[in-house]
Amino acid sequence: MAPKFGTSGLRGLVVELTSELVTSYTHAFIQACETGSAVRVGWDLRPSSPDIAKAVIDAIVAAGRTAIVDGALPTPALALAALNRGQSAIMVTGSHIPADRNGLKFYTTGGEISKDDEAAIIAQLGAALDGQGAQVDATGDVITAYVARYVNGFGADALKGMRIGVYQHSSVARDIMVDVVKALGGEAVPLAWSETFIPVDTEAVDPITRVQLAQWCDEHKLDALISTDGDADRPMVADATGKIVVGDVLGPLTARLLGAERICTPVSSNTMVDEMSEFSAVVRTRIGSPFVIAAMESGGARNVVGYEANGGFLLGFTADGPVGQLAPLMTRDCLLPILAPLYMARKAGCGLAELVAGLPSRFTATDRLTGIETDISRPFLERLSTDAAVRGTFFDDMPAELSVDLTDGLRVTFEGGEIVHLRHSGNAPELRCYVEAENQQRADTLLAMFLEKISARLS
Template sequence: MAPKFGTSGLRGLVVELTPELVTSYTHAFLEACDTGSAVRIGWDLRPSSPEIAKAVIDAIAAAGGTAIEDGALPTPALALAALSEGQSAIMVTGSHIPADRNGLKFYTPNGEISKDDEVAILATLGVVANGIGKKMNSQGEAIAAYIARYVDGFGTDALRGLRIGIYQHSSVARETMVKVVQALGGEAVPLAWSDTFIPVDTEAVDPETRAQLAGWCKENNLDALISTDGDADRPMVADATGEIVAGDVLGPLTARLLGAEQICTPVSSNTMVDAIPEFSDIVRTRIGSPYVIAAMETGNVTKVVGYEANGGFLLGYTADGPAGSLAPLMTRDCLLPILAPLYMARKAGCGLAELVAGLPSRFTATDRLTGIATDVSGPFLESLCADAVARTAFFTGMPAEKDVDLTDGLRVTFAGGDIVHLRPSGNAPEFRCYAESSSTERAGKLLAMFLEKTKTLLA
């Protein structure tokens, strides 16, 4: 499968991300987009990332630009540094997908590239850029500024008294999370450092990992357990029992703490947010942060935030944190939706589970089928979208359709409130299934039922 360029930048097999291809996309980005005074470069902990980053840095210098090497660091830390300095950035990461794949994420001085930027970059591929540029090293200033953002915003007592486990695996934020928890007064308990890259998808955590989280919480007497995906733009948070709090639950809690007036979130996110009284302005988008960002930039509301079902949170204004201000960050962030719910639970004198229990009772479950190419899943999904008879046959045993939403894939709401959402991944050969219901058990049952049925039809 050839490398693909879309909502998450460039993605492909490592063997196909040749220096020539990386150079071509880097030069096209420099030519097609505003890149500010310099381009910052960071990478995740995949074995292939440093070498790909070197190709990016060399390409920038060969085009006459200034390349600032930030090293291995969280994607939101790189983006924050670029936004703060009027610079652009390229992050070398494949996010949550396996280590045999990698990619590039592009940022202009205004944040993530837009859909228009994508079109312009593709149209400029093949440009030959020549010049004499320079290479610089940031000496860790980006990570320091990222940590300071949360210390300044939440204060040094925000997590006082909390014992927090940190599933480190191969997250590029594994050391940063420890430092932040400690800086906010909490006790950090590092767990399961890995020298081998582990692809963690915060939307589809496997049963073995869930059991491991529960075991760690019990063995270490934890108040909560936190982690991220590979490049740390998606959070993973578990309560004291090891039960994972879904990303589209972390989002509304974080928005509530910050006093947001408008929420922009994909159509796949939990509808529980619609039942929270203080959130009257909710904009639904296609799935992918560029669509969320476009919606955030369209309205006239000042206090606007965005979040995705994977937990990545976007802040569109200077918000008041518990101890100080939090600067805007128009890219998916992992730390803000981790820290906000933990702080809220501590302030309320309850556990994270009790805090979540106070929200409207809507529960989601999601998972994916891997190795499913879009030329296989596409016709299957198109037939369901276009044919009510085909949908009735596929959803045998379900109540009558109440609503069919084709914003992104096929999202069917049934009489009684159950929801099933099917769509191909936009950046990997995967097919995702989302389910929502009034209980965790029912949501899980729906997910298992229709994921297995889809697997049978597509295998």
């Protein structure tokens, strides 16, 4: 599959991300979008990223622009630096997908590119820009400013008395997470620093990792455990038992702390937020941060935030943190939805599990089947979506169908409130399954049942 734009950024196999292709997309971005005084460049820790970043930097210079080289750093840190300086940025990352794949994320002077920007970039492919620009190595203050954002907003005692495990693996934020926990008064326990790249998907954590999280929490007597995906725009948070607090729970908790009024979130997020009376509106979108951002920008409401089921949180207004203000950041961030629930639990004098237990009780489970190409999954989903009889046969173990939502994939709500949502990934040969039920055991059972059904159909 040739590299293409997915839910967030350009993605493809490393062998297909040639210097010629990277140059073409970089020049098209510069031609189609507002790039400001310079284009900042960062990358994650997968093996292919430095070489792809070099191709990006060379292309920027060859186009007569200034390339500011920030090196390995979190995507939200790079985006924040570009936004604050009236510059643009290109992040080399494949996010959570395996190391044989990689990609590019583009940011204009106004923030993450939109779907319209993606179309404009594609229309400019083949544009050959010629000039003599410059390469400038950054001073390193970008990461310092990113850390200071949370220290200034939450304060030096925000996590005082808390013992926080940090699953470092190959996250580009592995040291930053440790630094932030310490700066907020917590005790950081670094765990499993990895020399090789590990594709952590915060939306579909594998069973082996879940067992390991529980073992670490028990062994190290942790109050919580945190981590991120590869480029650190998606959080992973576990309570004191090692049980993961899913992203569409972290999002509403963070929104509650910040006093948000309007929520924008994809259709894949669970329905718990709809039952939280403090929010004036909940807007559902297609899956992907560009769609969430478009909804945030179109509503005209104050105090708007966005979040995704993967945990990435987008702040659309200047919010009051516990001790200081947090400026808007309209791209997925990992640290805000990690820190907000931890702070809330500490302030309430309880654990994360108890904090979550106080929310409306909706339970979710999600996973994916890998190695399923789109040309196989798309016809399967189209038949289910368009033929009620085929759908009825496939869902014959479920109660009667109440409604069908085709916003992004196929999302079916059944009598009693259970939900099954199927969609093929925009970034990799995968088919994802999301389920929602009234208790975790039932959600896990539904997930296993439908993954087995789908596998039997498509194998």
